[in-house]
Amino acid sequence: MSSESTFNPADVKVILATDCGSTTTKAIMIEQVDGVYRQTWRGEAPTTVEEPFADVTVGVINSLTEIQEVSGRRLLDDQGRIIRPATADEGCDIYISTSSAGGGLQMMVAGVVREMTAASAKRAALGAGAIVMDTIASNDKRRPHEQIQRIRELRPDMVLISGGTDGGDTKKVTEIAELIAPAKPRPRFGKAYELPIIFAGNEKAQPEMNRVFGDGGFDLKITDNLRPSLEQENLGPARDMIHDVFLEHVMAHAPGYDKLMSITDAPIMPTPGAVGDILQTIAKGRGINAVGVDIGGATTDVFSVFDGTFNRTVSANLGMSYSISNVCAEATLPTILRWVHIDMDERELRNRVKNKMIRPTTIPQTLEALVFEQAVAREALRLAYKQHKEFATTLKGVQQQRTVGDTFSQQSGGETIVDNMKLDLLVASGGVLSHAPRMHQTAMLLIDAFEPEGVTELAKDSIFMMPHLGVLASVHEQAAMEVFERDCLVYLGTCVAAKGAGKPGKSCFSWSLDGGSRGSGELQFGDLEHVELGPDESAEIEIRPARGFDVGAGPGKVLKRTVRGGTVGLILDARGRPLALPEERQACRSAMQKVIDQIGLYPAAESTPVTQESGSSD
Amino acid sequence: MNRAGQRIALALNALLLAGLTGVAAASSPLTGAPPAPPSGVSAEDKPWDGGGTVLLRWEASSTEEIKGYEVFAHQEVSGSVAAAEAEQSAKDEAEAQTEAILEGEGVAPEDAEQQAGERAARDVAPVTDVPKWNSLGVVPPDQLEFIASGLDKSTPYRFMVRAIGSDGEASADSNVTPALVPYAQWFDGAKLPLFCILFVICGAVFLYVMLARSGMPMKIRTIAGLKAVDEAVGRATEMGRSILYINGIQDMDDLQTVAGVTVLGHVAKTAAEYDAKIEVPTSRSLVMTAAREAVQSSYYTAGRPDAYNPDLIYYVTDEQFGFVAYVSGMMTREKPAACFYMGAFFAESLILAETGNSVGAIQIAGTAQPSQLPFFVAACDYTLIGEEFFAASAYLSGQPDQLGSLKGQDVGKIIVGVFIIIGVGLATVQAATAGMPSMESLHEGATSAVDFLVNTILGS
Known part of the structure; x- marks a missing residue:
């Protein structure tokens, strides 16, 4: 690995980045054009982790070769090595990569109390880009033999153990270690592989950890406590340790990764971890709150940054192909059909769901199929966001400071930090969102599933470039930011939604754009309005909510904001929050038909056949 | 009209009579014969009452110009009772005279007692059968009925009425009614509004219990303090410290202590599940026994009977500040991670809560003592306020009967x-329209309504 290579950021003109997914290796080239970094070329090739190649670098070279061919710039020398540094017409200055091949990073976490140290351990693992296979805790309602059985069934890449504040409990965390050690969980890769155990708990329990895991078969790593006190969460050192172990152990044992690590200029990152990093960088850089979602075939990742706090969740059972049956089971078919405006036969839908599950690469061929798939996507996103809200909370077990004024409003710990009214940017990626036939459909999928309140910008990741930019941000933040703004995100527009409930036909809010020169109007409760506002345009909007409705300035208070245009434009949503569709089927269909007509979701010209690009983000 | 109202009416009538007679005496001399007495005086026990009230009716006096009628009652005391009264009276008189003799005449105490006995025997009137008529009040001449209230429910009464002439002279006695006992009926009609309210509330409780049993979900507002129990116990587990539970300083006859023991059961069950140490010092021995049973039961329920240690639930002292001194000292030394104060607290509330706060514990308090609530709210993380504290058992158990009862x-x-809202509104209207001729009818309506609420609804 050449991660220690040094370079002057000002001299960097050409950057190559790859993302090695389970099926496809995606490469992009970033060049400095007129003093600004732009993503210029892209290439794709099948990932070659599996036999017969069993070498990930083959796929990487193939994808780079494609870029080389389309761009006309020589990137590889005769031996297939990346040419560095860049000259006028060949080579690159930086090469970086992410990886989610082979299922990405899979971890098991453990802590003393499920809602405290175990939750912190889970946050650390997810934030580092891992999939958390299970969480073991002393209060997880399982008997010790059940916990041991579960540990034996799992084959994690590593285990993260936390528990006890510094100077606090040692007994419980030792008990958990004593469950894991004799269970001897087997790692996924390599027979001679010693399963890495990361201990990020009470410093006084470290000798006990050495004793329990010192017998062999484990590679114990000790880092700073995740919860040095219950009032403080310190995820950074544990995340760094996970990355280090990921590179040292997991990547080193995956086919060809040792070669890949040797040619990258920055440590290889797990793909979701890189996406989280770029979202944090953007949120910090612009001083905003942001939510990102990546809906794939098997899983849905949700990332959020609220007031500087980053959270990520992986909904392992919510996806659009392998997990579509589970979405239907969890959401129920009647709930999915709330989003459908046409009559559909439930039996036929069930067959369609099963077909999608066993043939995950198929895409909708008719308008009906497209409408149904997008209805399922709405529910999958809604459920994933709900799980995310439940996970992204304030710390539990923290001592509160009260005044007498709190007599009737005692807020408890563990409240969600996700606040849709404070949300500024909502970014979508994943096949069903990125490749919807019309951008309007993507925008409405996001609005219906996430129910943004107030003024929220909507965007989608054009070619799932966020992982590349995430790892790039660690070595060249300026380039990552510039490409993110100019090429990565396709701004769909802005959603203005009022929070509150009312009766249909009653006034919800009135609005005027640039003092009325670009349009004005009043929306009744239940209405939706679409206003054209181009991708590079912005306008001053003044919103006057009716009594009981809030658009961000407080109930009934006027809000003035600059709104950004996009490929869709401005969507004014007066359907209220929380969004409530009529329970009666016919009324619900009428409501959806109204939405479709007002936004122009499915114009007749595109009704059949519907063409759609394949793919999910992974 | 209630008893207080009746007394006020009587007092007013007496004043009226005194005024009338005074004026008559001053303005005109005795000019003729006394007026004729009223006739046909009848008395009947007031139906559907709580006893002690008699309705009197009579026919008007044949004399045209009279000032009113004075009503008299005679309480028929049985012979033994009269004799006992005379004896008591003689004894009181003798004691008074003994003291007077001792103070004034300088005789020996034994002699003074003897002399006083002799004098008392002479002075105290013998028991006779002559009725002792007590005036109940005076009514205007156009009123031919009277409600005599405040009577003894167990003794018979006789009544008679005299007319009072224009010159203030009283007529002869009317006929005397037969003896009548103003007894209590099985249902007091004045309590009807109370009965209606009781019926509605009990009906609501019954209805909600039935609904809860039928499986209808009963939503109870989340009580942050109870929701935080897991958090507090979890904190103790992570920090490797104990949980301190104080069940107030009152005995088991205090409802708050009982409610505190209920919450203790829940806390102990959570502690058992987390395998955390819970310590319960008590200031009453009976509370210790009850607390031990509650904690033991919780450990059994949690499937951890082996972890139950009765020695951690112990009696300290009945003395308020002795107990506080012990608990505060223990908190400072052992630094529990979670402190619960559930029960009746007095001056010690702030001492305990401040000590707990200073050692960095999560603190959850619950009490129905209004004077202590501000201290707990300010110093603790969570506080169960009054009703919340009593609702805790229903909230925690989730049993249909308790949930239905709570809803009812x-x-x-x-x-x-x-x-309350209606009463306040009516009283406001009554006060605002007083003295406004254009609003007279509204004022009268409001006054009647307020009178009904105050005398009938609240009076019942």
Whole structure:
């Protein structure tokens, strides 16, 4: 690995980045054009982790070769090595990569109390880009033999153990270690592989950890406590340790990764971890709150940054192909059909769901199929966001400071930090969102599933470039930011939604754009309005909510904001929050038909056949 | 009209009579014969009452110009009772005279007692059968009935009425009614509004219990303090410290202590599940026994009977500040991670809560002592306020009977709230329209309504 290579950021003109997914290796080239970094070329090739190649670098070279061919710039020398540094017409200055091949990073976490140290351990693992296979805790309602059985069934890449504040409990965390050690969980890769155990708990329990895991078969790593006190969460050192172990152990044992690590200029990152990093960088850089979602075939990742706090969740059972049956089971078919405006036969839908599950690469061929798939996507996103809200909370077990004024409003710990009214940017990626036939459909999928309140910008990741930019941000933040703004995100527009409930036909809010020169109007409760506002345009909007409705300035208070245009434009949503569709089927269909007509979701010209690009983000 | 109102009416009538007679005496001399007495005086026990009230009716005096009628009652005391009264009276008189003799005449105490006995025997009137008529009040001449209230429910009464002439002279006695006992009926009609309210509340409780049993979900507002129990116990587990539970300083006859023991059961069950150490010092021996049973039961329920240690639930002292001194000292030394104060607290509330706060514990308090609530709210993380504390057992158990009962009681509170709002509104209207001729009818209506609420609803 050449991660220690040094370079002057000002001299960097050409950057190559790859993302090695389970099926496809995606490469992009970033060049400095007129003093600004732009993503210029892209290439794709099948990932070659599996036999017969069993070498990930083959796929990487193939994808780079494609870029080389389309761009006309020589990137590889005769031996297939990346040419560095860049000259006028060949080579690159930086090469970086992410990886989610082979299922990405899979971890098991453990802590003393499920809602405290175990939750912190889970946050650390997810934030580092891992999939958390299970969480073991002393209060997880399982008997010790059940916990041991579960540990034996799992084959994690590593285990993260936390528990006890510094100077606090040692007994419980030792008990958990004593469950894991004799269970001897087997790692996924390599027979001679010693399963890495990361201990990020009470410093006084470290000798006990050495004793329990010192017998062999484990590679114990000790880092700073995740919860040095219950009032403080310190995820950074544990995340760094996970990355280090990921590179040292997991990547080193995956086919060809040792070669890949040797040619990258920055440590290889797990793909979701890189996406989280770029979202944090953007949120910090612009001083905003942001939510990102990546809906794939098997899983849905949700990332959020609220007031500087980053959270990520992986909904392992919510996806659009392998997990579509589970979405239907969890959401129920009647709930999915709330989003459908046409009559559909439930039996036929069930067959369609099963077909999608066993043939995950198929895409909708008719308008009906497209409408149904997008209805399922709405529910999958809604459920994933709900799980995310439940996970992204304030710390539990923290001592509160009260005044007498709190007599009737005692807020408890563990409240969600996700606040849709404070949300500024909502970014979508994943096949069903990125490749919807019309951008309007993507925008409405996001609005219906996430129910943004107030003024929220909507965007989608054009070619799932966020992982590349995430790892790039660690070595060249300026380039990552510039490409993110100019090429990565396709701004769909802005959603203005009022929070509150009312009766249909009653006034919800009135609005005027640039003092009325670009349009004005009043929306009744239940209405939706679409206003054209181009991708590079912005306008001053003044919103006057009716009594009981809030658009961000407080109930009934006027809000003035600059709104950004996009490929869709401005969507004014007066359907209220929380969004409530009529329970009666016919009324619900009428409501959806109204939405479709007002936004122009499915114009007749595109009704059949519907063409759609394949793919999910992974 | 209630008893207080009746007394006020009587007092007013007496004043009226005194004024009338005074004026008559001053303005005109005795000019003729006394007026004729009223006739046909009848008495009947007031139906559907709580006893002690008699309705009197009579026919008007044949004399045209009279000032009113004075009503008299005679309480028929049985012979033994009269004799006992005379004996008591003689004894009181003798004691008084003994003291007077001792003070004034300088004789020996034994002699003074003897002399006083002899004098008392002479002075005290013998028991006779002559009726002792007590005036109940005077009514205007156009009123031919009277409600005699405040009478003894167990003794018979006789009544008679005299007319009072224009010159203030009283007529002869009317006929005397037969003896009548103003006894209590099985249902007091004045309590009807109370009965109606009781019926509605009990009905609501019954209805909600039935609904809860039938499986209808009963939503109870989340009580942050109880929701935080897991958090507090979890904190103790992570920090490797104990949980301190104080069940107030009152005995088991205090409802708050009982409610505290209920919450203790829940806390102990959570502690058992987390395998955390819970310590319960008590200031009453009976509370210690009850607390031990509650904690033991919780450990059994949690499947951890082996972890139950009765030595951690112990009696300290009945002395308020001795107990506080012990607990505060223990908190400072052992630094528990979670402190619960559930029960009746007095001056010690702030001492305990501040000590707990200073050692960095999560603190959850619950009490129905209004004077201690501000201290707990300010110093603790969570506080169960009054009703929340008592609702805790229903909240924690989730049993249909308890949840239904809680909902039914809420209906009662809503009724009380509605009456308070209506009463306040009417009283405001009454006060605002007083002295406004254009609003006279509104004022009278409001006054009647307020009178009904105050005398009938609240009076019942």
